Amino acid sequence: xxxxxxxxxxxxxxxxxxxxxxxxxxxxxxxxxxxxxxxxxxxxxxxxxxxxxxxxxxxxxxxxxxxxxxxxxxxxxxxxxxxxxxxxxxxxxxxxxxxxxxxxxxxxxxxxxxxxxxxxxxxxxxxxxxxxxxxxxxxxxxxxxxxxxxxxxxxxxxxxxxxxxxxxxxxxxxxxxxxxxxxxxxxxxxxxxxxxxxxxxxxxxxxxxxxxxxxxxxxxxxxxxxxxxxxxxxxxxxxxxxxxxxxxxxxxxxxxxxxxxxxxxxxxxxxxxxxxxxxxxxxxxxxxxxxxxxxx
Amino acid sequence: xxxxxxxxxxxxxxxxxxxxxxxxxxxxxxxxxxxxxxxxxxxxxxxxxxxxxxxxxxxxxxxxxxxxxxxxxxxxxxxxxxxxxxxxxxxxxxxxxxxxxxxxxxxxxxxxxxxxxxxxxxxxxxxxxxxxxxxxxxxxxxxxxxxxxxxxxxxxxxxxxxxxxxxxxxxxxxxxxxxxxxxxxxxxxxxxxxxxxxxxxxxxxxxxxxxxxxxxxxxxxxxxxxxxxxxxxxxxxxxxxxxxxxxxxxxxxxxxxxxxxxx
Numbered sequence: 001x002x003x004x005x006x007x008x009x010x011x012x013x014x015x016x017x018x019x020x021x022x023x024x025x026x027x028x029x030x031x032x033x034x035x036x037x038x039x040x041x042x043x044x045x046x047x048x049x050x051x052x053x054x055x056x057x058x059x060x061x062x063x064x065x066x067x068x069x070x071x072x073x074x075x076x077x078x079x080x081x082x083x084x085x086x087x088x089x090x091x092x093x094x095x096x097x098x099x100x101x102x103x104x105x106x107x108x109x110x111x112x113x114x115x116x117x118x119x120x121x122x123x124x125x126x127x128x129x130x131x132x133x134x135x136x137x138x139x140x141x142x143x144x145x146x147x148x149x150x151x152x153x154x155x156x157x158x159x160x161x162x163x164x165x166x167x168x169x170x171x172x173x174x175x176x177x178x179x180x181x182x183x184x185x186x187x188x189x190x191x192x193x194x195x196x197x198x199x200x201x202x203x204x205x206x207x208x209x210x211x212x213x214x215x216x217x218x219x220x221x222x223x224x225x226x227x228x229x230x231x232x233x234x235x236x237x238x239x240x241x242x243x244x245x246x247x248x249x250x251x252x253x254x255x256x257x258x259x260x261x262x263x264x265x266x267x268x269x270x271x272x273x274x275x276x277x278x279x280x281x282x283x284x285x286x287x288x289x290x291x292x293x294x295x296x
Numbered sequence: 297x298x299x300x301x302x303x304x305x306x307x308x309x310x311x312x313x314x315x316x317x318x319x320x321x322x323x324x325x326x327x328x329x330x331x332x333x334x335x336x337x338x339x340x341x342x343x344x345x346x347x348x349x350x351x352x353x354x355x356x357x358x359x360x361x362x363x364x365x366x367x368x369x370x371x372x373x374x375x376x377x378x379x380x381x382x383x384x385x386x387x388x389x390x391x392x393x394x395x396x397x398x399x400x401x402x403x404x405x406x407x408x409x410x411x412x413x414x415x416x417x418x419x420x421x422x423x424x425x426x427x428x429x430x431x432x433x434x435x436x437x438x439x440x441x442x443x444x445x446x447x448x449x450x451x452x453x454x455x456x457x458x459x460x461x462x463x464x465x466x467x468x469x470x471x472x473x474x475x476x477x478x479x480x481x482x483x484x485x486x487x488x489x490x491x492x493x494x495x496x497x498x499x500x501x502x503x504x505x506x507x508x509x510x511x512x513x514x515x516x517x518x519x520x521x522x523x524x525x526x527x528x529x530x531x532x533x534x535x536x537x538x539x540x541x542x543x544x545x546x547x548x549x550x551x552x553x554x555x556x557x558x559x
Binding site: 142158 | 389417
């Protein structure tokens with residue numbers, strides 16, 4: 001038997017056609033959730049089954065793939081998806097944002113500005129922005145169809161009434177192309193402005209909920225807000241402890257059990273790039289060198 | 297005055313409305329006109345077709361026969377059946393109100409009272425938190441709810457407060473027509489009295505047209521100008537409230553009136 005163990009990029013060609021059709025429709029109607037026949041993938045729901053299917057459908061042999069999980073290239077989820085496509089599609093992988101042509105992401109948009117010819121694929125757990133306000137799927141679809149989005153502001157109103165400001169920090173609702181209200185997946189609202197007029201194509205795949213939606217390049221994306229409580233991206237006010245970046249999104253890392261903590265860039269590629277360029281933060285040390293002969 | 301002229305036109309006209317569910321005719325050949333500022337009570341026992349009629353009138357149910365026309369805010373009278381869904385829903389959250397018997401159906405129980413009142417405003421494009429909140433708190437005052445409770449969810453409210461909140465939520469866009477389905481059902485008598493008192497003053501103050509479905513003749517007597525008595529899906533008697541209730545013509549109405557327990 002000489003048959004390859006897998007079809008290129010794991011999914012069979014019919015499935016990829018079906019997903020591509022859904023993607024094309026999603027691009028044609030920015031922000032609209034297109035239902036698709038999501039397949040079972042060799043990973044549990046919640047690990048990016050939607051994103052993986054979208055990536056599999058758009059990947060070509062020449063593509064260079066980058067996978068990030070919460071901004072990081074080296075967490076379990078990112079590594080296993082990267083390995084998955086290296087094995088099933090044989091594509092080149094990278095951690096450098098500029099080199100990648102397809103970037104699958106969970107919960108972050110890279111700090112490095114994306115360029116045309118790049119596709120950003122989001123893993124989406126809950127595609128419906130109205131879900132926790134209106135439990136009926138029939139009703140939410142009707143609300144999207146009729147552009148009845150008053151309810152979305154009810155959520156923001158509740159935030160202000162309870163906390164004095166819009167406390168929604170992630171999955172912050174946006175209006176795409178002045179028509180559909182969309183859930184940008186659980187990215188921090190810090191990343192919302194990056195979606196607006198992005199030169200890269202943005203695709204969103206929700207495997208369990210069986211929905212695909214998209215933001216075509218150079219599309220207007222507006223974060224919802226009130227006139228007297230405008231949208232504000234949130235960032236902890238500190239430089240990165242490793243690369244001293246003042247404008248990147250930070251992760252808080254607990255370093256001991258005495259209240260010690262440090263703030264570092266959540267985008268590891270960006271942070272490493274800055275350190276290599278000679279930027280040093282308050283806690284940066286000489287890069288760790290593995291001993292010769294150690295496995296890695 | 298243009299207003300006076302307009303008010304000569306009925307606000308809502310029902311023309312031989314019928315609805316059958318299979319072989320059961322829930323509503324047969326109902327016709328009437330309602331003018332702005334007028335309160336019409338539909339009374340009758342359970343199963344007489346009151347609630348079906350209310351759903352037909354408010355466009356929530358498609359009629360098997362007949363038409364409902366409504367004079368829109370622009371003065372044009374239109375057949376409800378010809379309105380698109382978007383238009384009908386828009387009408388429902390601006391120019392109309394619907395007060396349910398069970399406040400849980402008409403309110404969002406998990407979001408704060410302020411947001412409940414503000415939802416309709418946000419739905420028609422209000423985008424200023426401060427103004428929405430001021431309007432909401434103004435309406436809470438008008439329905440006699442302590443504004444200190446503006447941020448509490450209605451599930452922490454008593455039955456009477458919930459019903460008053462539901463009324464505020466409906467009236468905030470200053471509708472011209474409000475449908476009420478047994479608004480005092482399930483409330484104890486003192487709370488009922490207070491609610492009726494409030495409703496009566498709001499109706500007069502805002503010049504509301506109201507269609508109220510009730511089995512409680514006392515409610516009809518207190519609130520309404522006119523009464524329609526229904527039995528078996530038909531309107532069997534109609535007239536001024538005091539006329540119908542004090543001098544009922546039909547045997548069934550006489551029975552209804554005589555069934556009230558003497559106080």
